[in-house]
Amino acid sequence: KQEVTQIPAALSVPEGENLVLNCSFTDSAIYNLQWFRQDPGKGLTSLLLIQSSQREQTSGRLNASLDKSSGRSTLYIAASQPGDSATYLCAVSRSGGGADGLTFGKGTHLIIQP
Amino acid sequence: AAGVIQSPRHLIKEKRETATLKCYPIPRHDTVYWYQQGPGQDPQFLISFYEKMQSDKGSIPDRFSAQQFSDYHSELNMSSLELGDSALYFCASSPRLAPLDDSSYNEQFFGPGTRLTVL
Numbered sequence: 340k341q342e343v344t345q346i347p348a349a350l351s352v353p354e355g356e357n358l359v360l361n362c363s364f365t366d367s368a369i370y371n372l373q374w375f376r377q378d379p380g381k382g383l384t385s386l387l388l389i390q391s392s393q394r395e396q397t398s399g400r401l402n403a404s405l406d407k408s409s410g411r412s413t414l415y416i417a418a419s420q421p422g423d424s425a426t427y428l429c430a431v432s433r434s435g436g437g438a439d440g441l442t443f444g445k446g447t448h449l450i451i452q453p
Numbered sequence: 454a455a456g457v458i459q460s461p462r463h464l465i466k467e468k469r470e471t472a473t474l475k476c477y478p479i480p481r482h483d484t485v486y487w488y489q490q491g492p493g494q495d496p497q498f499l500i501s502f503y504e505k506m507q508s509d510k511g512s513i514p515d516r517f518s519a520q521q522f523s524d525y526h527s528e529l530n531m532s533s534l535e536l537g538d539s540a541l542y543f544c545a546s547s548p549r550l551a552p553l554d555d556s557s558y559n560e561q562f563f564g565p566g567t568r569l570t571v572l
Contacts, residue, residue, distance in 0.1 A: 371560075373561065375563075380541075382566050383496070383543065383545075385563070428495065430496075432559065438501040438502065439501070439509050440488075440509050440511045441486075445494075
């Protein structure tokens, strides 16, 4: 059974710092990996999607990398801002594509101090 | 841009009652997924549909059922509600299956959720 782990569980940093969130998964037979942002009591906003054949994806100040063979992904946030404060979730889709459900990690709760 | 629509946004039910949650996917998305997120928990996949047929099944209780209709909207039917069913229920949709070289292939977009409270 696929298990997804996110480290750290919580992180508090001053505004302007660059930071890295980590995600690991036990079964490397994934189809893709998605990073989401969730504000308290709200829905999930897709940040980046990395296909299993890709190594990284970038969107603005966000960069996500994927090392499928070692079962790891990182989300890099540059020049953090207070508006980045949220819970960041990593999720993987198992191999086979189609309409497979995602397996989520428990998230990293991020606080950016003004 | 149009997003996934879920209704109702909030629902309060008594134990043993039934509930129906509705999901309207993003236009031209033909795949729908349902997730349950308990308080302080990560989302758990329940079930998915592609072209009106069940595609994948997760930890959906036998008391729950779902279907996708000809206009691609989906409904999650929940019976004999229990206190433990209180949670946020998310629907997600993804675009029509694309060639494997499409970088957005199978990206899931989530709705705002339905908060179900069982008393």
